[in-house]
Each structure stands twice: as structure tokens, then as C-alpha cells.
Amino acid sequence: MEFDIFVQSRLWETQKQLQQMRRQTAHMETLAVPMMLGGVHRPLSRTQSSPASTSHTLPEKTIIIICICVFVFSGLVYDSQMLKHQCTCGDNSSHPEHAGRIQSIWSRLQERGLRGQCESIRGRKATLEELQSVHTERHVLLYGTNPLNRLKLDNRNxxxxxxxxxxxxxxxGGVGVDNDTIWNEMHTSTASRMAAGSVTELAFRVAKGELKNGFAVVRPPGHHADPSNPMGFCFFNSVAIAAKQLQQKLNITKILIVDWDVHHGNGTQEIFYNDPSVLYISLHRYDNGNFFPGSGGPAEVGSGAGEGFNVNVAWTGGLEPPMGDAEYLAAFRTVVMPIAREFSPDMVLVSSGFDAAEGHPAPLGGYKVTAKCFGFLTRQLMGLAGGRVVLALEGGHDLTAICDASEACVSALLGLEHHWSDYEASLTDSWAHYLQFVQAHCKSTQSLLWFIDAAASVSNSHVQPFLRNLFKHGAVWISLFQCFVQKHQPRCL
Structure with missing residues (x-):
């Protein structure tokens, strides 16, 4: 069953049903005896000759107890207007970021019956004011308007x-804002605003408790867009806009943004670099700055009041061998989750790019993270912020890989059982070996002080020996490492 109405509408219908039931109850309490043309007749059960009069007595009032259950669902958001952002050349084969990405994901969720278990909410365009909470006015007017809606704007500039x-x-033969980011004069601005507005709407619904969590099937992506520049297929930073709106309109005080796109979210980092109320943690291929966009080194930790609230898990060493589930699980165990628990966010937003998934060629990723791993990481994040987690699609271009990963993440959001303990156990030996190399071959380039309860942070005995060296009096210096790696040596942060 598709849930295409808003929670408010459902509650209104529930209230109407309650009112109707109350009227029926009141009517039953004051039931008059049947009226006939011949006058008033007593019920047969009240006459002395009736057998019922000796077997039982009807109560004077019938009391109806009504139990109303209000279910809170996982949410999905998608809108076909985002499909119109296409290169004017008409050839998707030369453009990794194309409409087929979200079409395929949306169809997969339907085929697997997952859409029917979620509430589908209507997407909406972000307002110009919402866009300007993150981007400059110039940027918003350049990329958030088209020839039709510009006629309605009263802006002298x-x-x-x-x-x-x-x-x-x-x-x-098409037109772009750079060498790989296409521009469609009629449709790009609408699609970009729809992506930002849809992520924001979903985040609001989750933050207000109307949905328990959610997944935004949106495009174009956003995490490369900085306040004044589009790049890397991105025009407006949807996750950053959602975070700003949560801060400004709902007074959400602490927001965690986890970015597991294989490319560093340079735009998101820049936007919140000085903000201690937003903890940004990115896991990405770095290769000492030689992988796009070249930012996101371990030394980039935030500045001013935001120092320490920017964490880059910057993988280096190329693809010999490529990173996979064991490395990502180890990073979550030793860095992401301990810091996130100590930060104790009120809301979790995920820049959910799937280009670290197996199936992407080296220039677009080259890693071998499985769909099940993305589902497992989602499940881990659901232990934060009372489960208020919203995933927003970022990159990922192999259709099978991104469909598999999206299916795994939505299944995790729904709480569907996937034998996670067996999956984790299968990786124990691999990531325990990885941690030994972290300890033996890495040097600390910086340290961030986070006070963490060791027992609460680490449950697996293989990790405890590694972390025990870092614990002092109930506190731990979580170090971000940069390895001197050679061929066949595991890479670290």
C-alpha cells in the first residue's frame, strides 16, 4: 500500500473517526426504545415472559473502548521533475550522472516491496531563501532560476x-558549467531545487517525529557544491541546506553529517568548517590529494570554534588492493561511532553516495564495498539520535551497484533482519588484522580529544587491545592517521 498522504492528513482523518465514534457511543448511551405508529413498546427482553429476563440483564449503557494506534513509518521521497535535468546532447552514455540512476533505484524499491512498507512523501522545490541559507545570492540567482521564473523575480541585480x-x-556537444557538470537552461535549476527541497522536507518530517527515518532518492547530488560554486555534478548542497534549516527553523542544536561517498564532500566541509554544532565525518578515497576533488586530508579538522568537528577518514595508497568492507567497518568501529556517540547528535544526515561500491571503475571509485556493508553502516547510525536518520543519495553511477546499496539501506531503515551478526563475524579476522597494521605502520598527524566510554564504544574483543593503548582515565585521544604505505600494506586514515 502506498502512503501518499501527509501525516497531518492521516491524523485529521483519525480525529474525524474518533468524533464519529464518540457520537455513536453517545447515541448508544441514550438509545430510545423503538417507535411505532401504535406507540412505545418495551423491549421483549424486559418483559417478564421473556426467557432473557431470567438469564441475563442488559447493561443500561454500552461502553465502547477504542484503541487508536498511530504508526510512524520510514519515509521515501522522489519526484519525476528531477529526471528532466539532462544534457541537451541526449546521450546518457557519456554522462555518469543521469536520470536513469534514480529511476532504477525507485523501480528496485518497488520491485522488492520496500516502497509499500514506507511512506512516500511529496518532494518540493527549495525556496530561494532556503538556498541562501548556505549559498550566496549570486550563486542562487545563477543556478536556481530559469527563463520562466526569472520573469517573476524583482531583483535589480x-x-x-x-x-x-x-x-x-x-x-x-552539450553545455556545462565545467568539464563534467552539464547545464540544461530549462530544467537544471528546477531539478536542483527539487533535490534540496525534498531532502529538507524529509529531514523536517523525521526531526518532528512524523517519520522515524528516511531515504531521499534525489539528483543532482550536492556535497561538492560550496557556497559560491557548482562542481562535480552538484549545484546546491542539499544535505547542508537541510542541516541549516533544521538549525534555523526547528532549533536542532547538534547535527551529525556522515559522508560515505567515495569522493570527499568539499562543499559540506567548507560550509560547516567553523561550526561546532555540526560534526562532519567523511570517509573517502584521498590518495594524498591525487583523487578528486583533492581535499579532505587528515589535517583538515575545522577552525575556530569548529576545530575538531571536521573528521576526514582519508584513504590513501591507491587500489592495491582496493578498500572494502573490512576497512570501512574498522573505520566505523574505531573512529566514526566513538566520536559520534560522544558528540551525541539530535539528528543524523547521511550524504549517501554509493560510488565506493564494487562495480565502479577506478576513475569513479575503484573500491569494493558491498551493498550489505552500506546497510550495516546505516544500522549502526540508527543507534544515534533516537534513530532520527535521513539518507540522501549523492554519487554512484553503476546502476546495479547503487540499486543494491539503496535496497540494503532502506531495508536497514525498516529494521528488516539481515543476519547482521553473521556478517560482522565474517569480517572480524580481516579488520582485526587491519588494525594491527594501523598500530604498527601509521604515524599520528593530529589528534582530537573526545571523551569516550570504552565499554560503550567498543564491544568486539579484537578492537579492544588496539584502543586500550589510547584510553586514559576514561578518555581517549582519537587519532586520525596517515600511513606510509607500500604495495600490499593495508591503508588507514
């Missing part, structure tokens, strides 16, 4: 700003 736009001719 608009003409001058539009004259500054610069586009490039792509090899395919």
Missing part, C-alpha cells in the same frame, strides 16, 4: 549577475 555566467562546450 539579476541582469548583471546573469551576464557573468560562463559555460563551457562539452565534448558531447
Amino acid at each position: 539579476l541582469a548583471g549577475i546573469l551576464s557573468q555566467r560562463m559555460f563551457v562546450m562539452l565534448p558531447c
